[in-house]
Amino acid sequence: MSEEVKKKKKYVPNPNSAKYKLGKIVEKHYKEAIEAKANGEKIGWCASNFPEEICQTLGIKVVYPENQAAAIAARGAGEKLCNIAEADGYSNDICAYARISLAYAKIESAPEQDMPQPDFMLCCNNICNVMIKWYENIAKEKNIPLIMIDIPFNPDKEVSKEQIAYVKGQFLEAIKQLEEISGKKWNENKFKEIMKISNRTSKAWLEATSYCAYKPSPLNGFDLLNHMAVAVCARGTVEAAEAFEVLCKEYKENVKEHKSTFRVEEKYRIMFEGIAVWPHLRVTSSGLKDRGMNMVATVYADAFGLLYDDLDGLIRCYCGVPNSVCLESARDTRIDVAKRTHAEGLLVHTNRSCKLWSGFMPEMSRQVAKACDIPLTSFDGDQADPRNFSEAQYETRVEGLAEVIDSRKGDC
Numbered sequence: 001m002s003e004e005v006k007k008k009k010k011y012v013p014n015p016n017s018a019k020y021k022l023g024k025i026v027e028k029h030y031k032e033a034i035e036a037k038a039n040g041e042k043i044g045w046c047a048s049n050f051p052e053e054i055c056q057t058l059g060i061k062v063v064y065p066e067n068q069a070a071a072i073a074a075r076g077a078g079e080k081l082c083n084i085a086e087a088d089g090y091s092n093d094i095c096a097y098a099r100i101s102l103a104y105a106k107i108e109s110a111p112e113q114d115m116p117q118p119d120f121m122l123c124c125n126n127i128c129n130v131m132i133k134w135y136e137n138i139a140k141e142k143n144i145p146l147i148m149i150d151i152p153f154n155p156d157k158e159v160s161k162e163q164i165a166y167v168k169g170q171f172l173e174a175i176k177q178l179e180e181i182s183g184k185k186w187n188e189n190k191f192k193e194i195m196k197i198s199n200r201t202s203k204a205w206l207e208a209t210s211y212c213a214y215k216p217s218p219l220n221g222f223d224l225l226n227h228m229a230v231a232v233c234a235r236g237t238v239e240a241a242e243a244f245e246v247l248c249k250e251y252k253e254n255v256k257e258h259k260s261t262f263r264v265e266e267k268y269r270i271m272f273e274g275i276a277v278w279p280h281l282r283v284t285s286s287g288l289k290d291r292g293m294n295m296v297a298t299v300y301a302d303a304f305g306l307l308y309d310d311l312d313g314l315i316r317c318y319c320g321v322p323n324s325v326c327l328e329s330a331r332d333t334r335i336d337v338a339k340r341t342h343a344e345g346l347l348v349h350t351n352r353s354c355k356l357w358s359g360f361m362p363e364m365s366r367q368v369a370k371a372c373d374i375p376l377t378s379f380d381g382d383q384a385d386p387r388n389f390s391e392a393q394y395e396t397r398v399e400g401l402a403e404v405i406d407s408r409k410g411d412c
Helices: 003-008 018-038 052-058 065-074 078-087 096-107 130-142 161-182 188-213 222-233 238-257 278-289 311-318 327-340 355-359 361-372 391-411
Strands: 044-046 120-124 146-149 268-273 293-297 345-351 376-381
Touching: 018 222, 018 238, 044 052, 052 161, 052 188, 065 078, 065 096, 065 222, 065 278, 078 096, 078 278, 096 130, 120 130, 120 161, 130 146, 146 161, 161 311, 188 222, 188 238, 188 293, 222 238, 222 278, 268 327, 268 361, 268 391, 278 293, 278 391, 293 327, 293 391, 327 361, 345 355, 345 361, 345 391, 355 361, 361 376, 376 391
Parallel strands: 044 120, 120 146, 268 293, 268 345, 345 376
Antiparallel strands: none
């Protein structure tokens, strides 16, 4: 076959592959929400760490502004929507996800990723307090209800019985409010079934991320950032569980066949700390791959794998997501991940959008690097605003990290 014919040959995706199945789940997620809205159903905008199991049980369609903002940013329109929000008086120092979402609520359409306008907002402050005002503002501007679950910051390593009781009361109240808004009734048996499915999905997702521990890894760690959206929006569905199980099967076969989705020789294994730089995903990914540097550890992807036995266990999980725990707990989790995956260096994204995450990162990453005896570097960026990232700085920092790892290997 000539080179010209090869170029013209159309790529045909494999419908049995995990990548294809996961992509279709996200596509279906938005399509069904748009159709439900057109049919007169009430649609919600939902925070990524609001209990997805509640909406799934009630059969209420919700969409996730964080997912949408990431998609819009990755497809090149982050700056455009940030400018719209800033023209309305929102500071460019506010989270870019929030600015994109506030802009989208105003213009109501974006070809990069459309989703239906909300009839209610679902917020949970286990992510950050910016989210409270972001969702509150949209609820006020749209004159729609806001359902809020308050999960206090936990200064201890364990979640207390008192905290579980406090949050459980809010879970139950949120269910009542959603019944009134949607006209749908709660079914306890269905809730138990949804929890089982959610656990099945989470178990498969966490197994998939665990394959990074193999040397060399059977996957490019950046794959996890792309697949993670399904763990957010469809965790309580059988389709998601099955797709992640296929993903596990593929990674297991890669291990046996000594293959990997990381298409170059794996020379370095690093832990990547923080949210992806969605507007510059290709640059950040290539900057690592070109040096044979594979991301084998991140807590960001694992954060959406929740395992529990009952309602109390579910609440305990939502009380333990990364941004709601103390430095000591966050540090120990990262040390465990870094050691388990044999990470040789730590690359920290100092994310201008995420003040909470980045605020305590210098001290925590210092402690992680010391405990794991690995070199550390950081770069400035933003999860959705492309203006807050320097490719030159990123390249310099990554190159420096590779050189330090090399020198340490030479000393061994």
